[in-house]
Amino acid sequence: MILYGYWRSSAAYRVRIALNLKGVSAEQLSVHLVRDGGEQHKADYIALNPQELVPTLVVDDEQDGDALTQSLAIIEYLDELYPKTPLLPASALERAHVRAMALTIACEIHPLNNLRVLQYLTQKLTVNEEAKSAWYHHWVATGFTALETQLVRHSGRYCFGDKVTIADLCLVPQVYNAQRFNVDLTPYPNIMRVWAECNQLPAFADAAPERQADAV
Template sequence: MAIVLHNYWRSGTSYRTRIALNLKGLDYRQVTLDLRTGAQGSPAFRALSPQGLVPALEVDGTVLTQSPAILEWLEERYPEPPLLPKEPTERAIVRAMAAIIGCDIHPLNNLRVLKALKGDLSASQEQVNAWIARWIGDGFAALEQYIARHGHGFAYGDAPTLVDCYLVPQVYSAERFGVDLAPYPRVVAAAEQARRLPAFIAAHPDNQPDAD
């Protein structure tokens, strides 16, 4: 089965998708789109992804979009190694932790929003950085408590789960924008644990074919 990932090296949603693909041990070909030049808005890409957003995953003639749906599909289609616990309540907790990032941090700090802050609201870079830090801080403060309750080396339990697929790219983004992570030692420790694994190393933005 041929798998093609349309993505951008520094996109957090693309990063989390690469991690999941790597953890599942899947081979895939990358097609890169430079979000800075607006390549994602081309008619050819919008024919695949109507929103013009990355990632998009082509699998045997079907195109999957939205990284949460893609990661859930990967888990259902390739259940080993598992990225969700077996017990329903535990699965719900993992999904909730991932959603803190996927729903409440990342969407507020993605490229479209940051461009709108600068272009539509004339925000300065200092104001944009404060905006970024605010939403990362709110989410990481909650995750710090979840990891204290449920983490055992990784964000949840003692092996990588969906949470780590979301967490590592978000920590990368926080570092990139100079967010103070000192108040979130458990978040940082869980991310560092995951980043040591080959699947995470291979998915790192600097290791992608379109990286600057």
């Protein structure tokens, strides 16, 4: 497997955690999202990922490499391929709850605060840094307020009970990003408790952005 990612990409961060938890190795190639206007916009990478996003996981289908995109789709692929350490609960109802928490982050918070959105705000709409920061903080607060309530209902040691799930794989990178942008996280004690528990696990700690080969 080859994982195309970027050290600060929270979506790639999720996949790195999943690979670590599964004990699966992948060659990691950096796609610098800022240098030279963003390497994700180069023709050779667009051929792999038409969305011009990271991560992309190239897998060997015994013929030609098949490129998988979208972090949650990649994670569920890995979960089905390597079921020994499941990242989703056994029952349909519990899986729905876990997916809802993961999607609260991956669909409701992250896309609004992704690099290309922030660049559009400043470069195309000429939004100043103060307004951009307010935008970022607003959508984190909106999503985290909902997630905090979900954790009150469902969390144990981790987001859902006492086993790591895809919800935890989404939560940890999002907290990392929120800290980067100086979001006040004191209103979210359960989020921060789960974040701390996860980061005690080597699979999470080793996937941290600063530990990646392309970290600056």
